[in-house]
Amino acid sequence: MSHLDLAHYALSAMRHRELRSWLTVLGIVVGIAAIVALISVGQGVQSYINGQLSSLGSDFITISAGSPKSAGGMGMGSFMAATSTALTTNDADAIRGVGGVKAVHTVVALRGDLSYRGDNITTSVVGADPGIFDDFGAMFKVREGRVLSTSDSHTVVIGNQIADDSFKTKITVGRPIELGNTTYRVVGIFDTSSGSVFSTGSMVVMTAADARAFMGNSRPPNAVDMILVKTQPGANPDDVANELTLRLRNVRHVNEDNQDFRVSTASSFMSRINTITAVVSLFLGGIAAIAIIVGGIGIANTMFMSVTERTREIGVMKAVGAKERDIMEVFLIESGLLGLIGGVVGIIIGSGLSIALNSLGVPALLTPQLLLFALVFSIVSGMLSGLFPAQLAARLEPVTALSAE
Amino acid sequence: MGHLDLVNLAFSSMRRKQLRTWLTVLGIVIGIGAIVSLVSIGQGLQEYLNQQMNALGTDYLIVQPGSLQSLTSSSSVMGAVKPLSENERKAIESIGGVAKVYGEIDDTMSIEFSGQQGRVLAVGDTPGIFEAFPFYTLASGRFYTAGSNEVVLGSDLANNVFKKKVRTGDAIKLNNVTFRVVGILEEQSGLYASANSVALLDVGDMSRALGTSRVALEYDQISAKLQPGSDADAVGTAIEERLRNMRHETNDTQDFTVITPAFITNTANSILGTLNLVLGGLAAISLVVGGIGIANTMFMSVMERTREIGTLKAIGATDRAIMELFIIESGLLGIVGGLLGCLIGLGVSFVMNQFGVPSKVDLSLVSYAMLFSFAVGMVSGLFPARRASQLEPVEALRYE
Incomplete structure (x- = not known):
């Protein structure tokens, strides 16, 4: 029997018991819609x-201090909480010559008391060489004033949170503030940071020289909390990162097992985040997939009933020459x-849900891969569910089948 | 027809088409099993957390700079906050119900030992806090006293960071100031594991060692031990009013937070409660599909027994009785599925506990699950039952 005939026969059988077919289909619809909606939200968050x-x-x-095995991000919080042997300006110098490196900048960080007009708060203070603003301008955008320059002394750029929200009067460019016992002039105010390595909103940035004076001798003068490396355009950051790791291991006399510093590229950070979101959405999708299992049971149930009802029909088909294979094909x-x-x-309903969520502000992204996956998944679930019933039908003895009630 | 007769009829019809019955029930079993397993994990976590919280007692509260919103968003260590002053500490001490007050500073310091240098998170506190809040145990030595530049190190910090292990009696440098190690903590686990890499010292000593970066004696946190019998929430409110007064702030501009034990448990419980709902809700989707399966089976059942129904009506069964018959049948499918599902959920919960995942199945969860499965069964059978009850006896008897 030709495949088209078999397909026609299957369709007509389904139409014969319409309500039953629709209810069975409904089970799969609910499960697939849930999966599509959930995973689209996961993908939306990721993107x-x-x-x-x-x-x-x-x-x-x-590059920050701390073992690469411990959980950490790229931002300042990760290295402020770590306990480790510190990085120094020696480390920074050692990697300047590595191929693909355009510039190397060092950053020190601590907390300090900031006074303004008699009121005071505690805040993060960061010391960096002014060249950092050229190479990493995107992370340090100012909304008023300017960034630091090499000739600057006793000047700071402060975050918008500190300028706007921390004191009774707002701090504006040009005003003096006190850090510790020293006065600094505000020359710039940062814009709101979004997903940047540094949360500049609550930071005070001064030159490295000022920072060293500020720290006094509480820290060795060549101490460094983070090294920022700008790579040459066209260089592969991951390759450069590997080179840096090897060079630093040499300089610090450590090997892979006791490496006491962490080298992160934008892509490694992104892939860590992506892994987390992927795991979460897979977990949620997995729970929704339980619904598919139940739907599949529904299909199996329907198919068993179908086989039982059409036992005589199957007997007739076999009698006129249909092979076991053909019978299996029909039911599959x-x-x-x-x-x-x-x-x-x-998929249609799930996509609709996804679009509705989007309009409500929840990020949800539908990709062709997701829809294709859902489609294939549903077809395969259907066929798998029908496997046992199809086998049952295929193995019917024609004579017994023909004489069934 | 007696109710018992109807139940018997329902059972016998279910037994006739066993495979179909079991497959239908299986759908509910999976749905209920999933719900019970997931919700039990959520409840287990909740109970574990509550146990930890209760161990802390209820006679304390914590005042932290930073408004509630800033506390719940980013880490307050990184934010810009107005710390608590020494005057405010004294003010808190004077509030009725407060037994003793402990001020704390958190910061990073440079640490030097046997030629190696590093950075360490340091916590300076008022001595006596470790007796008042006995979270940490010492492996060796004792806790620090005030004004003597003494320090206690966490176990990781002492043993794993420097090439040599640090021992009690050794000298280290914090921010270039010499401190003597008077004690080393035992390895802490669970909620207190962060203490393993921390240096603990007197708050006054730390403030001096931080030097010019921190001006007056100010605090990043104040812990208050309350007098036995006092109401933490009432004392908390009194503290809030007093500090707001001192800082000239209103309810809306309040830039500090008073954390009471109740606050912590409530926040944790509400987060976990939401998690429970989400997981349970997702699992419930499969239950909906199971219900659709019951409806399907019931429609089939009605159709197959059309003649039977006609006969029943002919000998006097009312529409109501027919409806009852089919609703009992679908309800039974639900209950049996619910029962088996709960058993499976219990099994999964047991296995989870063996693997260290806290999981708790309590009576209310099981009863909800049973009720829920019964309801799903009955509701799914509603339309098929109506269809059955509305059959014309004459037409039904004639059905092929």
Whole structure:
């Protein structure tokens, strides 16, 4: 029997018991719609985060103290809480010559008391060489005033949170503030940072020289908390990062097992985030997939009933020459069709849900891969569910089948 | 027809088409099993957290700079906040119900030992805090006293950071000031694991060692131990009013937070509660599909027994009785599925506990699950039952 005949026969059988077919399909629809909606939200969140991160560009590398095995991000919080032997300006000098490195900048960080007009707060203070603003301008955007220059002394750029929200009167460019016992003049105010390596909103940035004076002798003068490396345009940051790692291991006399510093590229950070979001959405999708299992049981149930009802029909077909294979094909087509129709309707509903969520502000992204996956998944679920019933039908003895009630 | 007769009829019809019945029930089993397993994990986590919280007692509260919003968003270590002053500390001490007050500073310091240098998170506190809040145990030595430049190190910090292990009695330098190690903590686990890499010292000593970067004696956190019998929430409110007064702030501009034990448990519980709802809700989707399966089976059942129904009506069964018959049948499918599902959920929960994932199945969860499955069964059977009850006896008897 030709495949088209078999397909026609399957369709007509389904139409014979319409309500039953629709209810069976409905089970798959619910499951597929849930999966499509959930995973689209997961993908939406992922692409939102990636968008935020990639606005920084990918041509930079950060090096901070701390074992690479411990959990950490790229930002300042990760190295402020770590306990480790510190990085020094020696490390920074050692990697300047590595191929693909355009510039190396060092950053020190501590907390300090900031007074303004008699009131005071505690805040993060960061010392960096002014060249950092040229190479990493995207991370340090100012909304008023300017960034620091090499000739600057006792000047600071402060974050918008400190300027606007921390004191009774707002701090404006040109005003003096006190850090510790020293007065500094505010020459710039940062814009709101978004997903940047540094949360500049609550930071005070001064030159490295000023920072060293500020720290006094509480720290060795060549101490460094983070090294920022700008890579040459066209260089592969991951390759450069590997080179840096090897060079630093040499300089610090450590090997892979006791490496006491962490080298992060934008892509390694992104892939860490992506892994987390992927795991979460897979977990949620997995729970929704339980619904598909139940839907598949529904298909199996329907198919068993179908086989029982058409036992005589199957007997007749075998009597006129249909092979076991053909019978199996009929029922597999039937169950696969149930899955397919359920999948299509489910995808439509799931996509609708996804779009509705988007309009409510929840990021949800539909990709062709997701829809294709859902489609294939539903067809395969259908066919798998129909496997046992199809086998049952195929193995019917024609004579017994013909004499069934 | 007696109700018992109807139940018997329902059972016998279910037994006739066993495979179909079991497959239908299986759908509910999976749905309920998933719900029970997931929700039990959520409840287990909640109970674990509550146990930890209760161990802390209820006679304390913590005042932190930073408004509630800033506390819940980014880490307050990184933000710009107005610290608590020494005057404010004294003010808190004077509030009725407060037994003793401990001020704390958190910062990073440079640490030097046997020629190696590093950065360390340091916590300066008022001595006596470790007796008042006995979270940490010492492996060796004792806790520090005030004004003697003494320090206690966490176990990781002492053993794993420097090439040589640090021992009690050794001298280290913090921010270039010499400190003597008077004690080393035991390895802490769970909620207190962060202490393993921290240096603990007297708050006054730390403030001096931080030098010019920090001006007056100010605090990043104030812990208050309350007098036995006092109401933490009432004392908390009194502290809030007093500090707001001192800082000339209103309810809306309040830039500090008073954390009471109740606050912590409530926040944790509400987060976990939401998680529970989400997981349970997702699992419930499969239950909906199971219900659709029941509806499907019931429609089939009605169709197959059309003649039977006609006969029943002919000998006097009312529409109501027919409806009852089919609703009982679908309800039974639900209950049996619910029962087996709960058993499976219990099994999964047991296995989870063996693997260290806290999971708790309590009576209310099981009863909800049973009720829910019964309801799903009954509701799914509603339309098929109506269709059955509306059959014309004459037409039904004639059905092929």
